[in-house]
Amino acid sequence: MSGRPLIVTMGDPAGVGPEIIAKAWPILATPPGPLAPVTSFAVIGDGDVLAALGAPVQQIFSPSEAAAVFSRAIPVLHHPAPAPVTPGQPDPRNAVAVADWIERTVDLVISGEGSGVVTAPIAKAPMYASGFRFPGHTEFIAELTADMPFSGTRGPVMMLTAKDLRACLVTIHVAIDQLPELVTAERVMRVARVVHESMKRDFGIQAPRLAMAALNPHAGEGGSIGLQEIEILRPAAASLRAEGLNITDPLPADTLFHDEARARYDAVVCLYHDQALIPVKTLDFWGGVNATLGLPIVRTSPDHGTGFDIAGKGVARADSFIAAVRLASEMAAARATR
Ligand SMILES: NC(=O)c1ccc[n+]([C@@H]2O[C@H](COP(=O)([O-])OP(=O)(O)OC[C@H]3O[C@@H](n4cnc5c(N)ncnc54)[C@H](O)[C@@H]3O)[C@@H](O)[C@H]2O)c1
Ligand SMILES: N[C@H](C(=O)O)[C@H](O)COP(=O)(O)O
Numbered sequence: 001m002s003g004r005p006l007i008v009t010m011g012d013p014a015g016v017g018p019e020i021i022a023k024a025w026p027i028l029a030t031p032p033g034p035l036a037p038v039t040s041f042a043v044i045g046d047g048d049v050l051a052a053l054g055a056p057v058q059q060i061f062s063p064s065e066a067a068a069v070f071s072r073a074i075p076v077l078h079h080p081a082p083a084p085v086t087p088g089q090p091d092p093r094n095a096v097a098v099a100d101w102i103e104r105t106v107d108l109v110i111s112g113e114g115s116g117v118v119t120a121p122i123a124k125a126p127m128y129a130s131g132f133r134f135p136g137h138t139e140f141i142a143e144l145t146a147d148m149p150f151s152g153t154r155g156p157v158m159m160l161t162a163k164d165l166r167a168c169l170v171t172i173h174v175a176i177d178q179l180p181e182l183v184t185a186e187r188v189m190r191v192a193r194v195v196h197e198s199m200k201r202d203f204g205i206q207a208p209r210l211a212m213a214a215l216n217p218h219a220g221e222g223g224s225i226g227l228q229e230i231e232i233l234r235p236a237a238a239s240l241r242a243e244g245l246n247i248t249d250p251l252p253a254d255t256l257f258h259d260e261a262r263a264r265y266d267a268v269v270c271l272y273h274d275q276a277l278i279p280v281k282t283l284d285f286w287g288g289v290n291a292t293l294g295l296p297i298v299r300t301s302p303d304h305g306t307g308f309d310i311a312g313k314g315v316a317r318a319d320s321f322i323a324a325v326r327l328a329s330e331m332a333a334a335r336a337t338r
Helices: 017-029 047-051 063-069 092-110 124-129 137-144 176-182 185-201 217-223 228-243 273-284 319-336
Strands: 006-009 041-045 057-059 074-078 117-119 157-162 165-169 210-213 247-251 267-270 289-293 299-302
Touching: 006 092, 006 319, 017 041, 017 047, 017 074, 017 319, 041 047, 041 063, 041 092, 047 057, 047 074, 063 074, 092 117, 092 124, 092 137, 117 137, 117 319, 137 289, 137 299, 157 185, 157 273, 165 185, 165 273, 185 210, 185 228, 185 267, 185 289, 217 228, 217 247, 228 247, 267 273, 289 319, 299 319
Parallel strands: 006 041, 006 117, 041 074, 057 074, 117 299, 165 267, 210 247, 210 267
Antiparallel strands: 157 165, 157 289, 289 299
């Protein structure tokens, strides 16, 4: 394997992260077949946790060593977890190390030693208990890359994608009763600009077609079921079209995701977490990917979490992690060819 490796963070070592990495590696390390060629990756985390799963692990000391190792072992930049790791039982003492692994990973991509970041799942509660002050990876990685030069509208924007659906979020981990306050024209327009630019930068779509989801049932039914479409969303869409974006007026969300509807757009701007994630994870839970748009670096993640209820049982599926690695590889390649 040639080229700079992706850098993978192990995520919470008590979750399914180590297991899905170990299961994905032999699939991704085989010479590329009909699927898109995959670059190599190096893992930042506790190599002993991977080795305990029976995976062939090779400690490396620089990402540049990963390509030579990748065909026969999982290259690991070893940073031990401070507390014993028990699958299914997260330990806040290890959460501090998890945050450190993420930071080290981003630093290697900022320095140009890695081509992009793939993050195995973290669990928010133990991270918060350890003092982690971000809602999740998305905001943390945006903070870590805030000083990097970036030509375009800066994110972060969370995008969940599966099959032909790319659903991008205006709000992420907020309570539903906060939506009337948070769904503003400014926020919607910034997200739409990030998505438009990312379709070109990261996906090679030169004339992106965007759809916008309405907030209220039946897009507010002419104002009789809410006013956000009339007062906020339609004016925002009109302003974006005046800027040159190809974006619809707010459309009823319940008819945005069937096969024919999805064929009419390249990405959809959704207003809240489950409005985007339910259709994506329903369409293909096992193949869905979480990507962060609008950052100076590429970052993807599986669409699932730490799966503490199954960690250590050998039943975790690596499909979504494999899809996340493939997508990061494709996004990095698209950026490299611009
Ligand atoms: N990318 C991420 O870091 C990420 C994504 C989603 C959720 N989370 C976090 O993970 C923690 C647990 O979240 P949750 O319980 O809502 O969702 P989850 O995805 O961890 O688990 C939901 C269900 O899916 C199953 N599952 C998850 N991954 C699987 C896999 N690879 N193979 C087979 N089955 C799998 C689990 O066993 C569980 O039954 C939370 O703290 C959440 O915030 C992190
Ligand atoms: N909402 C995300 C999902 O369900 O996939 C998840 O919480 C991950 O968020 P971060 O990538 O910001 O950690």
